[in-house]
Amino acid sequence: MKKKGVGMSCVLHPTGNKGAGDPSQAAIQLKPDGTFALLVGAVDIGQGSNTILRQFAADALGVPIEKILVSNFADDFAPLCLGSFASRVTLIDPHAVVNAVEDLKRRIREWVANEWEANPEDIEFDGETVYLRGDRERRSMTMDQIAAGANFGGGYNPGFLVGTGAWQPAKFHAHDPETGEMPAVGAISFGCCIAEVEVDTETGVVDVTRLVQVWEVGKAVNPLLVRAQINGGLHIGMGYALTESSYPYWPTEDYAPEKLGDYFMPTFLDYPPELIYGIEEVPHPAGVQGAKGFSEGSSNGPPPAIIAAIHDAIGVWIDTYPATPEVILKALEAKKASE
Amino acid sequence: MREVLYYAPTELTEATAILADHRDKAAVLAGGTDLLPKLNYYEVKPHALLYIGRLGLSSIHNGSSALTIGATTTTADLATHHLVQQYAPALAQAARLSGSVAIQNAATIGGNIANASPAADLVVALLALDASVRLLSHSGQRDVHLADFFLGPHLTILQPDELITQIHVPLSPGKTEFLKLGRRKGQTLAVVSVAVRLQLDGDLCHDARIVLGSMAPTPLRCRTAEHLLRGQKITTDLIHQAATQAIAESSPITDQRATAWYRKKAGEALVQRALLQALDKKEVRP
Ligand SMILES: Cc1cc2nc3c(=O)[nH]c(=O)nc-3n(C[C@H](O)[C@H](O)[C@H](O)COP(=O)(O)OP(=O)(O)OC[C@H]3O[C@@H](n4cnc5c(N)ncnc54)[C@H](O)[C@@H]3O)c2cc1C
Numbered sequence: 001m002k003k004k005g006v007g008m009s010c011v012l013h014p015t016g017n018k019g020a021g022d023p024s025q026a027a028i029q030l031k032p033d034g035t036f037a038l039l040v041g042a043v044d045i046g047q048g049s050n051t052i053l054r055q056f057a058a059d060a061l062g063v064p065i066e067k068i069l070v071s072n073f074a075d076d077f078a079p080l081c082l083g084s085f086a087s088r089v090t091l092i093d094p095h096a097v098v099n100a101v102e103d104l105k106r107r108i109r110e111w112v113a114n115e116w117e118a119n120p121e122d123i124e125f126d127g128e129t130v131y132l133r134g135d136r137e138r139r140s141m142t143m144d145q146i147a148a149g150a151n152f153g154g155g156y157n158p159g160f161l162v163g164t165g166a167w168q169p170a171k172f173h174a175h176d177p178e179t180g181e182m183p184a185v186g187a188i189s190f191g192c193c194i195a196e197v198e199v200d201t202e203t204g205v206v207d208v209t210r211l212v213q214v215w216e217v218g219k220a221v222n223p224l225l226v227r228a229q230i231n232g233g234l235h236i237g238m239g240y241a242l243t244e245s246s247y248p249y250w251p252t253e254d255y256a257p258e259k260l261g262d263y264f265m266p267t268f269l270d271y272p273p274e275l276i277y278g279i280e281e282v283p284h285p286a287g288v289q290g291a292k293g294f295s296e297g298s299s300n301g302p303p304p305a306i307i308a309a310i311h312d313a314i315g316v317w318i319d320t321y322p323a324t325p326e327v328i329l330k331a332l333e334a335k336k337a338s339e
Numbered sequence: 340m341r342e343v344l345y346y347a348p349t350e351l352t353e354a355t356a357i358l359a360d361h362r363d364k365a366a367v368l369a370g371g372t373d374l375l376p377k378l379n380y381y382e383v384k385p386h387a388l389l390y391i392g393r394l395g396l397s398s399i400h401n402g403s404s405a406l407t408i409g410a411t412t413t414t415a416d417l418a419t420h421h422l423v424q425q426y427a428p429a430l431a432q433a434a435r436l437s438g439s440v441a442i443q444n445a446a447t448i449g450g451n452i453a454n455a456s457p458a459a460d461l462v463v464a465l466l467a468l469d470a471s472v473r474l475l476s477h478s479g480q481r482d483v484h485l486a487d488f489f490l491g492p493h494l495t496i497l498q499p500d501e502l503i504t505q506i507h508v509p510l511s512p513g514k515t516e517f518l519k520l521g522r523r524k525g526q527t528l529a530v531v532s533v534a535v536r537l538q539l540d541g542d543l544c545h546d547a548r549i550v551l552g553s554m555a556p557t558p559l560r561c562r563t564a565e566h567l568l569r570g571q572k573i574t575t576d577l578i579h580q581a582a583t584q585a586i587a588e589s590s591p592i593t594d595q596r597a598t599a600w601y602r603k604k605a606g607e608a609l610v611q612r613a614l615l616q617a618l619d620k621k622e623v624r625p
Binding site for chain 2: 202203204205243248249255256257262264266267268269270324325326329
């Protein structure tokens with residue numbers, strides 16, 4: 001027989017450290033062709049940090065995103081980033097990028113002011129045009145011209161126009177020896193997940209038929225990537241809830257997987273036919289434009305929601321992950337025996 | 340690394356001569372989805388590989404009394420071919436539930452049989468359909484009932500100099516079903532699978548096949564359970580009895596995929612379900 005159930009979970013997910021320090025760095029260079037090379041240490045394995053850091057750099061410079069080239073492949077040379085973990089990059093690295101852009105603008109101002117024998121404070125930016133306040137007609141250069149001038153010299157003074165930046169949410173802060181208190185996290189993101197399941201009481205197989213996940217992310221810097229992270233969290237969450245196990249019959253280790261192929265993550269066929277996501281934005285005071293991270297939290301929502309839905313369906317609380325068909329059948333038998 | 344000879348003949352006589360020359364030191368390579376992992380883990384160390392994909396053995400024909408399926412026909416072709424869907428829907432269903440799209444595109448029916456896994460999906464369906472295999476060597480050919488082909492896990496009566504060239508699926512009437520439980524929905528080996536075929540006359544059962552996968556050292560025909568149904572009026576009660584009997588005939592093991600306890604428990608439900616669902620299926624008419 002198939003039994004339906006619905007379950008819900010609420011998640012709060014810390015994003016970035018605070019009291020522990022947790023800095024990131026960035027560098028940005030004006031290239032000879034007028035584009036900008038943004039160097040970051042944050043590792044992008046597909047989550048999209050390269051994309052959003054480009055967005056932040058383009059915004060801060062007032063230039064189209066195509067003008068920003070980003071690289072994080074050169075970790076021998078790249079500025080430091082403490083790491084792509086703790087959902088910290090979206091909270092912390094944009095500050096480093098924006099600071100690096102400000103630094104680059106300062107260097108450009110100085111270089112241009114020197115050419116024009118003017119005061120750097122009188123140099124203004126208007127997108128890709130740099131001009132002298134009050135004399136825009138005569139004193140104005142495009143980024144291309146500045147780039148060519150500084151990099152190739154010729155009729156201009158040579159210059160290496162690079163800006164650097166660094167940021168951390170707070171200085172290191174030891175625990176209070178009395179209370180143990182410390183400011184632990186940079187920001188917190190909030191999520192909610194509702195799962196609907198169908199439990200086959202004869203085989204123990206659990207089908208997730210519908211899943212809704214909503215996340216409050218501060219500012220959805222790139223809504224498409226936010227959606228991918230919310231729905232991607234389902235993959236990890238479903239595996240955790242239903243299939244992934246190193247020791248299926250713990251404490252007996254005899255049947256541990258020997259290769260990755262024996263370790264069972266869900267496939268697309270296991271996904272709920274109905275997958276709904278939602279994004280809420282409450283700008284976070286610590287983030288650039290209110291942005292903060294959240295992504296890891298999206299894999300924490302589904303497991304408790306699925307377990308709660310199983311309880312709703314068959315009246316048993318499963319207290320071990322994963323809730324494999326075998327675990328479900330054993331739980332049903334135990335329930336029957338106790339009735 | 341040792342050098343391995345590679346042959347890709349286009350003539351069957353060439354292929355069987357190569358097998359004869361190398362005695363048991365040649366490995367037949369079809370889709371490679373079972374063989375290559377074994378090569379990579381040094382579980383087999385052949386001196387020569389004989390690729391059989393150029394022998395013209397990828398075809399499905401409709402004869403007067405049987406479907407003839409070439410040994411290198413892919414699982415993807417079985418899943419989608421109209422003759423298989425029409426005359427052997429359980430085989431098409433088993434093919435659809437095998438591996439993933441990528442695996443189905445490479446994997447062959449001959450490989451599924453020769454590899455002789457207790458979990459082989461196509462084999463479970465083929466046994467319910469009374470299939471036989473044609474074996475060819477340099478010294479001749481023989482036809483063997485699939486039910487007599489398997490000796491144990493990865494053990495068969497196939498001789499080192501023999502090649503499976505064809506699979507024959509008799510065109511016989513009946514209602515069939517194939518069901519599979521894996522650890523997930525796709526890209527998964529069977530924890531337990533079942534294929535059934537019921538030949539009915541009204542609600543009287545003329546003949547029955549009940550075959551289990553992953554429940555014994557080889558895919559298993561549950562002959563006593565089949566016998567329970569034969570000549571009887573089909574009732575839900577009888578189906579439950581047959582399912583219980585089928586599981587009694589099985590001897591599953593515990594492995595990473597499931598415990599023997601679970602396999603029996605879920606297997607019984609699966610057999611019941613397969614028999615009940617088969618009753619609602621359209622009858623295959625040759
Ligand atoms: C990721 C993955 C998922 C899989 N999922 C499933 C699944 O869900 N269900 C399932 O049943 N199987 C599954 N398999 C196993 C495999 O795909 C099938 O058994 C497939 O049918 C094997 O066919 P092949 O052509 O790839 O065989 P190969 O690997 O080429 O050969 C397998 C064995 O058979 C021998 N052989 C092949 N053809 C012949 C022949 N004509 N005559 C004599 N000997 C021959 C080879 O020498 C070898 O020993 C999976 C495999 C992988 C890697």
